[in-house]
Amino acid sequence: MTVMNYRKAIAEGIGRALRSDQRVVFLGEDVGAAGGAFKSTVGLYEEFGPDRVWDTPISEQAIVGAAMGAAMTGLRPIAEIMFTDFLGVCWDMVANQVAKARYMSGGQLEVPLVIRAHGGAGLGFGAQHSQTWENLLMSIPGIKVAAPSTPRDVIGLLAAAVADPDPVILLEHKALFDAKEDVPDEPFLEPLGSASIRRTGDDLTLVALSAMVPVAVQAAATLEAEHGISAEVIDLRSVTPTDTATLLQSVERTSRLMTVEENPRPCGWGAEIASIVAEEGFTFLDAPIQRVTSANVPVPFAANLEHATIPNADTVVKAVLSYS
């Protein structure tokens, strides 16, 4: 085991993939010599060289489009989009090309590639550099989508993504860069489509993703200590596929469900979770499902305003208290 922060885990995960599989190449803007715009890919260029770590022109469409073409030759590209928001620049490649290659070829074409992007608010990057787009991506058939909340999952989910024959999008969160955790030194992977229970509880199920996981965990601790409410926290980890079983088993025990989402309310991933539980677990419920989400506004630049738009432990606690 080695203690590692989330930022370092990104480079570690990519490095492990490059080391263990010669088919893996890593490409993106500033990922090589500069070590990444967030210093999350430091050391890779030095270890693997320009043949496997490609510093690219500033063209997101080409990063994903060329990664798809390279995948057709048998390579396993890991393509970095610097900010999740920039997926908007290459949406055709993501939604129309990569996601549909298998289906539109009747299964004859495989494009096993990984697209990683840094998303999320909390660092004062403003409205065009702070979004979380799990909700947009999960509405596109043909791509798997996961969002790690811990250093261990950064490495484990990336390993699973690289091994997966389908295209996978991993959304890392900028506000989690300094989170630390023990990670195994030996190779391991965390399966896609598998949620993780971060804290067990009996009175209520909180479902969270990415940076909202520590928020939910902190809220659960407060609820336990100050209000005697025992909340279970599920880290969804993947939105496609969704781990419905873990979700329903939890709600069956707790009879209450609240989602904690860093995205505007309409069509957030939690709406899909609420829909699943309403359809398949309605009889487990003792109360209506609740959703805590970001405000339905662009993420503001000013720190106090940005803070006010996204859920935090306090808003989650208050929502639970008014719910229970």
Added chain:
Amino acid sequence: MTDSVHAESGTAPGAAEAPSTEGTDLGVVFGPGSPAVSDESGTAPVQLLTPEGERREHPDYSFDLDDEVIKGFYRDLVLTRRIDAEATALQRHGELGIWAQLLGQEAAQIGSGRAMGPQDFVFPTYREHGVAWCRGVDPLHLLGLFRGVDQGGWDPNENNFALYTIVIGAQTLHATGYAMGMQRDGVVGSGDPDKDAAVVAYFGDGATSQGDVNEAFIWASVFNAPVVFFCQNNQWAISEPIERQSRIPLYQRAHGFGFPGVRVDGNDVLACYAVTQAALRRAREGSGPTFVEAYTYRMGAHTTTDDPTRYRLSEDLEHWKLKDPIARVKAYLVRGGLADDAFFAGIEQEAEAMGEHLREGCRALPDPSPLSIFDQVFVEQTPELAAQKEQFAAYLASFEGAH
């Protein structure tokens, strides 16, 4: 009035004088708003066979294969036109949902298609029926796509011919990435002519306005990727003329990206072959991309849903009929006594057989199974998709025995 006020008050120094000499006057460079791109005003395209069927010499490009090869090209051209005509007719009969005609572009496709080796890889648009023919793809597979009974039934890796790309220009980036993969496979610049390979990316004049295509040029250039960008400038992007896409001849754009561009007579199969072959050789040996502008004309509609009489003059069409890509090859063969009536009759017979194959084959293409809609979304079906499939199967079963 405003101008005179400024001039008198002196708030705009020089406003009353001659225009500023700072910077280049683009009007002088390109002419005052005149379309810079036209058959006559642009640089003369490489031509090795005139519309009258006479061979021409060119300082940089030559066609040095024998006349048997040209007879083979003739066969390719005629059969390709027949595939296109037959598919158009099938669409009119309601057997295809839509068809993208290639009429007039046969030479560009056969010339470039025959210049490739089996190791090269093609990224087509949705109009490359002639290239598909050269790569050995059964034209019935093309019909399956346009009939809507499969998603593109050929295996891209069997013929090194990717599936048709419908979103304009996207394939140029896949081509560039594929070429970068080839570089890492050691099949570029190895010196072994049977091993060294390149990618040919097809696109049209309209696609040159897409961001993807310009990004592909940049990437192929800076990574020195083995890509031949083969642009069939058929002068129309549905209803938008080439003047709406470019103020300069398209091939000249390549220089700005840092690689050579060449304009070829797109209706001259020999020139298209020679120019593509030279570009492929350059790419395979590791010297990077080339832009080939095959200057041609879309004789038909954009697709069977389009009516070009709404936006272009019929006299243009008449003008281009005189430059027909097939007629000139026939003229060459007849004039030189290189092919007799039996040769032409034989090919006509083959075209008839092709027509029958397509008509009968098209109608016999099986409808896909309804439950197959859930397949191939992912390699391993997700539980959610499996549940949907099960639900749909039960729904279908509810009709069994009902009338």
